[in-house]
Amino acid sequence: MIGTKPSGTVPATRVHAEGSVFAHRTLPEETPVAMVYDGTTHAVMMASPADIEDFAAGFSLTEGIVTRIDQIASSETIAHDRGIEARIWLSGPRAKALTARRRTLAGPVGCGLCGIDSLEQATRPLPALHRQGPVLTADEIASATDQLCDWQPLHDLTHGVHAAGFLLPGRGVILAREDVGRHNALDKLVGALARQGLDAGRGAVVLTSRVSVEMVQKCAMAACTILIAASAPTLHALRLAEEAGITVAGFTRGGSFDIFSHPQRLKNETRHVA
Structure with a gap:
């Protein structure tokens, strides 16, 4: 049976210059999760079962x-031997829109980007967020x-x-999820x-990863205007961020960072960030 706990412990042999020793390792679980809308599977992702x-x-x-959380009429999570189903029922207008979207996809073969034709998905128009968003201090971004x-x-x-x-100005990171x-x-x-009624546009998303195209797209769809990452953005991600009005800070570690786009959301201070 596929695991439904986020981690598990397994035996291992630790090998080093002096020899080897028996050990135990706690490893993350990876489970197929199917997004099922109104009885039809839309996408299956490998994810942490939490x-x-x-x-x-x-x-x-x-x-x-959906464009608002209240357009989800109801949902439930069902665990099976081979994975997890997230069953979602949409309100009337959104259900019709998804049905129409599926109908236009009947026949063509894409590369599996969430059930949407891959080229269309990669270049989908994003909301324009140029005039929105909070302003952060250099110290808030650097930390x-x-x-x-934590x-x-x-x-x-x-x-x-x-x-x-999720980082709120003046409060720091107040919420996080892992996968x-x-x-x-x-x-x-x-x-x-969304489920807690918190506006993503009031703060910044903080990532342990690089900034890819999909991460910029998801932030734009959530109306979050600042993206802070521990690693680098891709060039294509930066082009999208510039167009959408999203501030991207990368290489954020050790008290420093690089600002790549829309620096107007960095509070003008005497501190210089190279």
């Missing part, structure tokens, strides 16, 4: 299946990924998962924010 309701809500929002470390219990156990956190997939962690965070 916070599935947040995952379903966030995926629905960041993929444009963001360090703060996120919200990663699964990583502390396994050293094998990503995290996405084996960086996209899944972000979807779970977006879902958790």
Whole structure:
């Protein structure tokens, strides 16, 4: 049976220069999760089997299946021998829109990007967020990924998962979610924010990963205007961020960071950030 707990302990042999020793390792679980809308499977992702309701809500929002959390009429999580189903029922208008979207896809073969034709998905129009968003101090951005470390219990156990956190100006990181997939962690965070009635546009998303195209797209769909990452953005991700009006800070660690786009959301201070 596929695991439904986020981690498990297995035996291992630790090999080093002096020889080997028996050990135990706690490793992250990876489980197929099917997003099932109104009885039809839309996508299947490999994910950590935790916070599935947040995952379903966030995926629905960041993929444009719904535009507001109240357009999800109801949902439930069902565990099977081979994985987990997130069953989601949509309100009338959104259900019709998804049915029409499926109908246009009958026949063509894509590469499996969430059930949408791959080229269309990769270039989908994003909301324009140029005039929105909070302003952060350099210290708030520089310390963001360090703060996120305090919200990663699964990583502390396994050293094998990503995290996405939400930073509010003046308060720091107030919420985070973890997953084996960086996209899944972000979807779970977006879902958790929506389900708790928190406006993603009031703060910044903080990532343990690099910034890829999908991460910019998901932040734009969530109306979050600041993306802070421990690693690098891709060039294509930066082009999308510039167009959408999203501030991207990368290489955020050790008290420093690089601002790549829309620096107007960095508070004008005497501190110089190279």
